[in-house]
Amino acid sequence: MTSMRASCGTQDFYLGIxxxxxxxxxxxxxxxxxxxxxxxxxxxxRPIPAVQTGLARVHQKFPDIKIKGVGTTGSGRRLAAAIAxxxxxxxxxxxxxxxxxHFHPDAQTVIEIxxxxxxxxxxxxxxxxxxxxxxxxxxxxxxxxxxxxARLGIPIAEFGQIALQAKNPVRIAGRCxxxxxxxxxxxxxxxxxxxxxxxxxxxxxxxxYLNNVGKGKEIRPTVLFQGGVAANRGMxxxxxxELGYPVVVPSAFDVMGAVGAALLAKRHIEENGVKTSFRxxxxxxxxxxxxxxxxxxxxxxxxxxxxxxxxxxxxRWGSRCGLWEQEEIAYQSPIDHLQELCYH
Amino acid sequence: MKVxxxxxxxxxIPFRALIKGLGHEVIVAPACTQRTLSLGTRYAPESACxxxxxxxxxxxxxxxxxxxxxxxxxxxxxxxFGFYAYVQQEILRDIxxxxxxxxxxPPASGWQPLLARxxxxxxxxxxxxxxxxxxxxxxxxxxxxxxxxxxxTVRAYEIRKGSTTKVLQQxxxxxxxxxxxxxxxxxxxxxxxxxxxxxxxxxxxxxxxGVVGEIYTILxxxxxxxxxxxLGEMGVVVRRKIWLSDWILHHLVLSAFxxxxxxxxxxxARPYLQHxxxxxxxxxVAHTVQLANGGVDGIVHILPFTCMPxxxxxxxxxxxxxxxxxxxxxxxxxxxxxxxxxxxxxxxxVDLLASTRAKTGSHSRSGGLLTPAAGHSR
Numbered sequence: 001m002t003s004m005r006a007s008c009g010t011q012d013f014y015l016g017i018x019x020x021x022x023x024x025x026x027x028x029x030x031x032x033x034x035x036x037x038x039x040x041x042x043x044x045x046r047p048i049p050a051v052q053t054g055l056a057r058v059h060q061k062f063p064d065i066k067i068k069g070v071g072t073t074g075s076g077r078r079l080a081a082a083i084a085x086x087x088x089x090x091x092x093x094x095x096x097x098x099x100x101x102h103f104h105p106d107a108q109t110v111i112e113i114x115x116x117x118x119x120x121x122x123x124x125x126x127x128x129x130x131x132x133x134x135x136x137x138x139x140x141x142x143x144x145x146x147x148x149x150a151r152l153g154i155p156i157a158e159f160g161q162i163a164l165q166a167k168n169p170v171r172i173a174g175r176c177x178x179x180x181x182x183x184x185x186x187x188x189x190x191x192x193x194x195x196x197x198x199x200x201x202x203x204x205x206x207x208x209y210l211n212n213v214g215k216g217k218e219i220r221p222t223v224l225f226q227g228g229v230a231a232n233r234g235m236x237x238x239x240x241x242e243l244g245y246p247v248v249v250p251s252a253f254d255v256m257g258a259v260g261a262a263l264l265a266k267r268h269i270e271e272n273g274v275k276t277s278f279r280x281x282x283x284x285x286x287x288x289x290x291x292x293x294x295x296x297x298x299x300x301x302x303x304x305x306x307x308x309x310x311x312x313x314x315x316r317w318g319s320r321c322g323l324w325e326q327e328e329i330a331y332q333s334p335i336d337h338l339q340e341l342c343y344h
Numbered sequence: 345m346k347v348x349x350x351x352x353x354x355x356x357i358p359f360r361a362l363i364k365g366l367g368h369e370v371i372v373a374p375a376c377t378q379r380t381l382s383l384g385t386r387y388a389p390e391s392a393c394x395x396x397x398x399x400x401x402x403x404x405x406x407x408x409x410x411x412x413x414x415x416x417x418x419x420x421x422x423x424x425f426g427f428y429a430y431v432q433q434e435i436l437r438d439i440x441x442x443x444x445x446x447x448x449x450p451p452a453s454g455w456q457p458l459l460a461r462x463x464x465x466x467x468x469x470x471x472x473x474x475x476x477x478x479x480x481x482x483x484x485x486x487x488x489x490x491x492x493x494x495x496x497t498v499r500a501y502e503i504r505k506g507s508t509t510k511v512l513q514q515x516x517x518x519x520x521x522x523x524x525x526x527x528x529x530x531x532x533x534x535x536x537x538x539x540x541x542x543x544x545x546x547x548x549x550x551x552x553x554g555v556v557g558e559i560y561t562i563l564x565x566x567x568x569x570x571x572x573x574x575l576g577e578m579g580v581v582v583r584r585k586i587w588l589s590d591w592i593l594h595h596l597v598l599s600a601f602x603x604x605x606x607x608x609x610x611x612x613a614r615p616y617l618q619h620x621x622x623x624x625x626x627x628x629v630a631h632t633v634q635l636a637n638g639g640v641d642g643i644v645h646i647l648p649f650t651c652m653p654x655x656x657x658x659x660x661x662x663x664x665x666x667x668x669x670x671x672x673x674x675x676x677x678x679x680x681x682x683x684x685x686x687x688x689x690x691x692x693x694v695d696l697l698a699s700t701r702a703k704t705g706s707h708s709r710s711g712g713l714l715t716p717a718a719g720h721s722r
Contacts (some may be wrong), residue, residue: 075684075688090691090695091687091688091691091692091695092688092692093688093689093691093692093695093696094691094692094695125703127696127699127700127703128692128695128696128699129671129696129700130671130696131692131693131696133685133688133689216662301377301378301379
């Protein structure tokens with residue numbers, strides 16, 4: 001660690017921030033594209049303090065680190081970019097794909113199961129050719145596993161290990177989490193062992209994922225399994241059993257979105273030779289406030305969101321006509337950055 | 345009689361002219377907002393598709409402004425829409441909203457019922473005035489479609505985000521205000537000219553996306569989260585085959601000639617779908633094949649949740665996509681759809697198309713078929 005500290009003063013680093021529904025991840029990558037440091041925080045419904053805490057932690061560990069670029073992703077990507085000063089604001093699909101192909105250029109399928117959403121990305125020759133995200137239902141995501149582990153009094157970290165001890169996994173109805181839960185209770189009252197029930201739950205979740213999110217998609221190896229749920233060995237085994245071949249869990253599996261955002265920021269900065277918009281680690285001490293109002297100037301009644309930093313307006317969005325968007329962090333048209341999207 | 349009608353994109357412009365021309369007072373419902381949707385979902389059956397819910401919201405908001413009668417289209421065929429006017433009539437009666445429903449629908453057997461309903465609207469109006477009104481309505485309908493069509497290209501090149509939409513809205517207002525066919529012609533000419541004058545970066549590399557799907561969700565920007573504006577602002581030229589004027593022409597006016605029109609669609613859809621499935625299911629398949637031949641980079645297929653005809657199309661489109669090497673994104677909307685989810689999917693889809701373009705250097709069509717299918721290229 002000390003040697004890292006000593007060297008990081010002269011090197012270039014890029015920051016990736018992924019603000020998701022459940023977790024907020026910050027990743028620092030080196031100029032060579034290696035993951036240098038990662039921070040995993042719970043969003044707890046408050047994305048602004050989560051980003052600030054994450055930045056404070058990075059700064060505390062590496063006080064003289066030089067950030068050359070910032071990329072943000074996740075459902076809170078615009079907010080994160082406004083707070084930290086983002087150079088690249090990217091959707092989760094593109095970010096995950098960028099990270100996947102960076103570490104595993106031969107990847108043809110990316111399975112990502114997060115807290116509240118799950119997605120599948122089909123890659124051919126390093127380019128995304130198809131993708132899908134769960135639509136109307138969050139069954140089969142991390143939140144449900146969390147909830148069931150809590151109900152059985154099992155720490156989520158041990159869930160996978162216990163599931164692996166199963167001798168005869170039971171079959172659990174997995175289409176809807178409400179029914180899955182009643183079915184699990186039924187199986188437990190019948191006298192099935194906890195490992196058998198957990199392994200059955202994993203198998204049901206995998207089936208649900210493949211039948212919904214993965215429906216009609218051509219899943220070919222190498223398959224990468226990423227997102228927080230990939231930490232669950234029981235889920236990995238259930239997925240491998242269903243597919244019939246091993247899956248690869250990348251070393252940074254739980255922060256791949258943030259890694260992808262950092263890589264896209266690196267590419268953007270290097271190829272365009274621009275200076276970063278990063279506001280500096282000082283923002284972790286700043287006071288941010290978010291407010292909204294309904295504009296009544298026309299029939300659209302847009303919901304306008306204001307983000308202020310120490311009382312000064314720094315970002316505003318939500319209007320259709322652009323009237324209110326003084327300092328908008330514009331969406332970067334991918335067409336202007338074709339080369340950046342060609343992953344290698 | 346104070347008359348209103350449900351919203352569907354810019355349809356209020358020609359409909360206003362039509363009803364006004366027939367001597368009635370027009371009550372245009374306020375543009376669709378979250379409130380419209382909330383009112384609709386409160387009274388509509390949960391499993392009905394989104395158009396029914398928004399329509400109910402429109403009626404109730406128009407009723408607040410004093411509307412007494414509703415003109416609504418009906419329909420025939422397997423799509424539930426054909427039944428909605430009657431369901432809505434019942435719902436309004438149940439909640440004690442006393443509005444008269446005038447249902448215009450293509451005749452299933454004779455023209456008598458339609459003529460009787462039209463007479464309810466045209467009582468005491470001279471034949472010359474009816475003819476004049478129909479001409480004006482048609483002119484406005486076509487003008488709106490042509491303005492929108494041009495905006496779908498211009499927006500992809502605009503330098504300042506939102507400038508095309510602004511000019512387009514002004515042009516719509518001019519068309520709406522026009523009181524004669526000549527004035528509409530002038531408004532259209534000026535509108536088109538102004539759209540051309542929007543500052544553009546024509547050197548920009550743009551992508552082209554074809555939009556197919558159910559007509560209401562395509563035409564009403566409130567329910568599709570301004571899909572076409574969003575795509576345009578990402579630098580995407582949008583192409584589509586569904587226009588309000590076509591729909592009026594084929595659905596209401598010339599439905600007697602449905603067979604001929606379908607023959608054209610059948611030709612494109614033939615390798616994948618050989619019969620009418622209701623709504624715009626057949627169109628979605630046929631249009632995807634047509635657009636694929638026209639060299640689009642990808643297709644966005646949009647439908648309301650539980651839409652039966654489009655579910656049929658949705659299950660067929662992946663094979664079209666495979667044959668033409670054409671990425672297809674399906675967007676399903678209902679009252680639970682959030683704009684963030686749509687935005688993420690659209691951004692990811694545009695990234696996908698852009699990276700495919702970067703990889704292949706041009707449109708990804710090279711590996712695909714060049715004619716609709718070997719079966720009918722003869």
